[in-house]
Amino acid sequence: MTAPSPAIPVVVIGGYLGAGKTTLVNHLLRTGTGLRTLVLVNDFGAVAVDAELIEADEGEVLTLVNGCVCCSLSSPLAETFETIRAMRPPPELVVLETSGVADPAPVAHHAMTPGFRLDGVVVVADAATVRRRAADELVGRTVLRQLAAADLVVVNRVDLATPAQLAGLGSWLDEVAPGTDRVLTEHGRVPPEAVIGAGGGAPALSTEALPVHDRWIWNPGRPVDRGELEAVLDALPSSVVRVKGIVALTDEPTRRTVVQRVGRWRTMAPGRPWEVGEAPRSSLVVLGLPGSVDPQNLGRMFDPAAAAPTPTPGGGPRNGDRQPPRPRGSGPLPVWECAPWDSNPEPAD
């Protein structure tokens, strides 16, 4: 008997034809993931990386200096996963790009066979065309099914979308892809850390129970210290896969700050100003692997970040107040640092 090797995480990248899956994959290949990564692409001919990144080019297998190996997905999926199981050394991460009309859910199910774990389903949507496609008589259901299977929706091509197209996209996604996270970007430029660890759950067959994350919500009653919070976010155990939400920072009293942590990567980006008379408040959602989130421990870590004895103007909610948690994915779209979006950082819903 050989010692069991750890399950290989699999990221499934879906989305309708032309939404930007290949661009995103090319971006991933260029930036690397920090892991020995096997990238299975739908159309090998569309792979575009600079020559200096290529360590070896064996026709249908491209080895990059950053540890990525890219090849074409040319066998039935069950066979492909069987082949990966036999690889020595095994890859530390598998990224699998589906075809433009594929339903990512059954593809993701292969990542839930022995030797693998589904890291997440990332669905790329074209900001300008996704709603029109979703209403299309021929392909609408395909597009909606893809979005419903997502853990993370990468809203791509925001540079090509009109403000009118962007307005309302968030609430529309809440309807068609409830419970998903969102990233806005252009040219598929999303940091690998945003794509890796996006899910952890799985889109299940309708009769199956969804494996869900443990969840803990932090509602501090006082404004939060930026440096303290950054330190807490960086110190979280690896069983925490996701942190997101809005905080009121002591050094940013006039507007929200949007907090995102995916894997090891985090951002704290300026959000919408607080309305006149609106009480600044904070709410962070922490998602962890099942059985791994210890509320007491997390409370001990987070609470000091809001411990500064600054009185809360207007009498906001107190620490420990029970508020109904915000539904996953609702509210303003988070803005990622790599996707400058100068004119209109948060579309009005």
Next chain:
Amino acid sequence: MGTPDTTVFVARRIETMHPANPEATAVAVRDGRVLAVGTLEECASWGDHRVDRSFDDKVLIPGFVEAHGHAMDGIVATLPYVGYHPYPLPDGTSAPGVRSTAELLTRLRELDAALPPGEVLLAGSFDPIFLPDEPRLTRDVLDRVSTTRPIYIRHASGHLATVNTAMLVAEGITRDCPTPGVARDADGEPNGELQEPAAMSLARSASRRLGELNADPSVLRMHGELCRNAGVTTSTELAGMFLMYPALAEVWHGIVDAPDFPARMVLYNLPGMPGRGADPEAAADALLALRDTDTPKLRNAGCKLLVDGSIQGFTAALRWPGYYRGVDHGQLLMAPEEVEAAVRAFHRRRLNVHMHCNGNAAVDLALGAVETVLAEDAWLDHRHVVQHAQLTTQDQYRRMARLGLGVNLFVNHCWYWGDQHHDVTVGPERARAMWACRTALREGVPLSFHTDSGVTPIGHLSTMWCAVNRRTPSGRVLGEHERITPEEALRAATLGAAFQLRMDREIGSIEAGKRADFAVLEASPLEVDPLDLRDIPIWGTVLGGDLHPAPGSA
């Protein structure tokens, strides 16, 4: 004088499918081709000849042309069959249909007794849609066959397998298995049903064995024998793999080009793995290069595109109002943009495109692609074909006619799933309008039929029977207004199919200059009671002048 190189076959009757000479009693063959057809005197007048009276009391018709088959149907000879309808075997016998759980158990126990210990018991084509009153097939049922030998039953839909407890244990499939699709009983234990490919792949011993069976070239030899037994002289592989696995071409040529292989094979190659992207321009160039290796018995005619799934699997893409009962899993396998790009790539190289479209929404997509490409590039005689086309509507037939598209209807469904379409999948009104042969002919759409061999048994007497009678197993006539005459049906099964393969210049009718490919029958399809069409005994075939008797005929 040396040995005459001309043979004159005399028959009781010859249906030529040539409107100017519809009936004859003799056909002269030289160099594998028809020299003349008419009376014995007319044929003899060409000079030196030998008279062959083997078919004195028989009927010759043009060899049947199966324009949508799959060579993998030969697998029934190696993978035990537990489908509902009987299935013919290469040796001329039939695998019996399995009509109940009790019959399934009996069959599996026979197979179990015949297998060496330790070997996995595999069986295929089980179809619970026909057994609505039987309890669901679970491991408990299969455990009554064996508690020690792993058993794997593949369902006809391809979306499901049922295994016994011994298989679950051998493959370590337990209640802790995280793979979706491992169905469970009320206690949370796997019940033996493995749904969809991810869960099915957990039974790795079975997957490996099925892969080996599929890759075995003897399957292709069996297909040739099944063709011969059914009177088919030209068959097709509509999911040709030569573009994906170029080494296959040599294997196939080795088998098909041999004189004992009793059929011509025409391939429509998939440009890439179904449901995946592929560069159609590169695929079309590769197909052009492949054609240089064509022989008279094996040729690469064009490209096959898979646009949607199946109706009985609820995976075909339907227009509103969708399915009658059951959950709609309608799924396009290609985006409209991808279909258009593929049609463009092959069309521009004057290569024929055949598009699998079971649902009418998929047909819309195919018609749109052809319309766009035709406007760019006026290849008027393209003969692109919509395949299966089961739910094609009146407006779509009119549009097909104007775009020059042919339709190859999966009319065998009427017998094999007609009642299920009426009662379950699409409901009475649309079931009556399925495989609308009369509409296709009325609107002027070039028509042929197919069996999708492997899905239903190869044989055009069956498709003709369905097109002419439209009877279902329950006894209903499903869509009396879409019935056609035996002569129209025979034309679709011979010349109509040859036209769609762009081979009507050389096969599909019996007339001077064409290949001497005949089906040899004991009665004429144009003489018998239409309800007896599918029961006409078949002696075998003549291929390029050579006799290929079915087992028991020689």
